[in-house]
Amino acid sequence: MKIGKQYHLGAVEIHVNSSGWYSHHHEGNPDYNEVVLHVVLYHNGQREIKRQDGRIVPELELAPLLSKEPSTSETEAKNHLKKLSELPGRCGIAALERGTETLKKILGHAAEQRIQEKTEVLLKRWDEQDPEELLFQLLFKSLGYSPYAQVFEELAKQYQFRELRPLFRQSQRTTRTLVLSRWFGACGLFSKKMTIADPTVRHEFQQWKAAWQELPEHPQVSGKISQAHRPQNSPERRLLGMFHHLYRIANDGLLKRWLVVF
Known part of the structure; x- marks a missing residue:
């Protein structure tokens, strides 16, 4: 594409708002170092769009260019x-x-x-290290996808599978409290302002928080989890999904169950 008098070869990233670049953590992701133009509907930020390699990306705002005619029905x-x-x-x-x-x-x-x-x-x-622990860490890293990959991998190292495995011998509700209290607490998720409509879920969440506070130690992952994410991609939802997967396979072990899959 041609921007001004200069030709550029690369990718175009599109967001509704210019702040989407930072809320999706593209500035720290080398996969976006090929982006040469940021196209947005609205420019709503003061920061320049910067790639992981430090290069500034020009931005095109579409709203001022749209037709003033009434939209179709x-x-x-x-x-x-x-x-x-x-x-x-x-x-x-x-x-x-x-x-x-x-x-x-x-x-x-x-x-x-x-x-x-x-x-x-x-x-x-x-x-x-132990192959099962390695698999556990890589699963967590994949679970975190690009924004939280490092945070989730660190969480798996903090609470290793061999330490969590004995907890899965209890009832599902008890195990859920024991495991998720550790994961949520270490990720700092209890300090987030969360609105939980379902009273049953809200009550259980408070139980996890209380269980975390009662633990003798409160380790924290070094990375921070942003509140900017799609609801279906929330770290809480992903950790809960991982818990239910582990609850099903913990007795057999990760390697045995995953080797059966492949």
Whole structure:
């Protein structure tokens, strides 16, 4: 693309607001070092858009450029979206042109390459520690996805699987209190202002908080968990999901159950 008199080759990142760049933690993620333009509907921040490598990214605000004419009715908009949804899209067009078998080969190759990359990470760290603890840490890292990957991996090192495993021999509710009180407390989630509508969930959350306060030690992860995230991607939701997974497989162990999967 051409910005002013200079040509740029790279990616374009799109957000509703310019603050989305920082709320999604792109400034610390090297995966976004290829971004050459930040496109937003509204410019609502004072900070420049800066990549992880320190380069400033120019920003384009669309709101001032939009037509002043009245928008179409809701019915017309829905009909228009329905027509668009029926189109195959760029990837769909490529698939139609190349055929189903070619598409399967492309996806299969991509999946195999992804598995090889993950395997290389495992091999490099295999001799560092117990394999089951390594798997536990990598699962937590993946669970945290890019914004919380390091925080979650540190949490797995803080409360290792072999230390948590005996806790899973009790009832699910008791175990949930014992485990989630540690995870939430170490991540600083009890200090967040949370609105929990369900009275049952709210009561149990208070039990976790009380259990954390009663522990003799209160270790903390070094990273901070931001409050800017999609509700379905909240760290609380992800930790709760991991708990239920561990509760199902803890007796057999991580390695045994995951080796069965693969």
